[in-house]
Amino acid sequence: MNVKDFDFELPQELIAQDPLEDRSGSKLLILDKDTGKTEHRIFRDIVSYLNPGDCLVINNTKVIPARLYGVKEGTEAHIEILLLKRRxxxxxETLVKPGKKAKPGTKIIFGDGLLTGEVIDVVEEGNRLIQFSYEGIFEEILDRLGQMPLPPYITHRLKDKNRYQTVYAKYDGSAAAPTAGLHFTPELLQTIREKGVHIAEVTLHVGLGTFRPVKVENVSEHHMHSEFYMIDEKAADTINAAKRAGGRIICVGTTSCRTLESAAKEDGTIEPTSGWTEIFIYPGYHFKILDALITNFHLPESTLLMLVSALAGREHVLAAYQEAIENKYRFFSFGDAMFITSENTKEGED
Known part of the structure; x- marks a missing residue:
């Protein structure tokens, strides 16, 4: 399978630069994964497509303000650092720009000395290991000095840090937001619960690999970066009970999907677990537990586009994307949403 099989032409003006004022007011494209049939709705209409007994799986990771700007000790040269993985x-482990100024032994000053870092090693793909020194609590210093690590295709500055967080974000650790979850409001989640839909919270700390392009021609040769995930007993019990009762397991975002598919047994059950996953889902993959997916519109040739193509079929997905482009849907992190399911029957207009 060639990476070019997942290419499409996207007008630059459809890349969303800012979040909508109303989180749940984005467009929603419903895609039947079996037939390719589509419908166009508003995101809050998602309630009409959920049934009592279904289980919505959300990723409660929290994005840390992982982008730091500092100066090299001695030369005052400007250096930008992105925190990737805590050791x-x-x-x-960090991504440093420009990397040539960050050889082992280099010291970097942040916030007039509030935080200092020393490069201690170079690891895969030129990433640097940096040891930080500070007084106080690291997270509080990071909150003062750091900026949200918005994807490279977003050029606008984010006015409110919380708009790059889901309303249910709990556990610090992500270098990027699980963006399908950005569409939910507390009120919408409450309406979903009142309908009898179960909500299970899992955690996957999103790494920078989510933005990395596929550089190999043969898709199967691509290697995913490892990301930490966790499923507690309450979430496992909720998911298993819904599955046993005939409810659908509906993942909010590709991160929730990869978490469940990493942990699920062949019989479609889940046990409480945690660990690191490098799961790469592309067409030909057999889903063990996921039934439906709420997701955003993804980059051409990206692993995320490959994942949704594994669920709904590449032809159906690319046709739906073309329809979205024609209808001026907004793409990527702050963009509109898609619900991939096999049942487009609604129980009523809730």
Missing amino acids: ENDIW
């Missing part, structure tokens, strides 16, 4: 003893 032990205040050591982080």
Whole structure:
């Protein structure tokens, strides 16, 4: 399978630069994964497509303000750092720009000395291991000095940090938001619960690999970066009970999907677990537990587009994307949403 099979022409003006004022007011494209049939709605209409007994699986990771701007000690050269993965003893794996100024032994000053870092090693793909020194609590310093690590295709500055967080974000650790969840409001989630839909919370800390392009021609040769995930006993019990009772398992976002598919057994059950996953889902993959998916519109040739193509079929997905372009849907992190399901019957206009 060639990476070019997942290419499409996207007008630049359809890349959403800012979040909508109303989170749940975005467009929603309903795609029947079996027939390719589509419908056009508003996101809050998602309630009409959920049935009592279904289980909505959300990723409660929290994005940290992981982008830091500092100066190199001695030369005052400007250096930008993106925190990728926490190691032990205040050591982080980071992406540094420009990398040539960050050789081992280099010291970087942030916030007039509030935080300092020393490059201690170079790891895969040129990433740097940096050991940080500070007084106080690291998270509080990061909140003061750091900026949200918006994807490279978003050029506008974010006015409110919370708009790059889901309303249910709990656990610090992501370098990117699980963006399908950005459409939910507390009120919408309450309406969903009142309809009899179960909600299970899992955690997957999204890494920078979510933005990395596929650089190999043969899709199967692509290697995903590892990301930490966690499923607690309450979530596992909720998901298993819904599955046993005949409810659908509906993942909010590709991150929730990859979490469940990493942990699920062949019989479609889940046990409480945590660990690191490098799961790569592309056409030909057999889903063990997921029945339906709420997701945003993704980059051409991206692993995320490959995942949704595995669920709904590449032809159906690319045809739906073309329809979305014609209807001026907004793409990527702050863009509109798609619900991929096999049942377009509604129980009533809720």
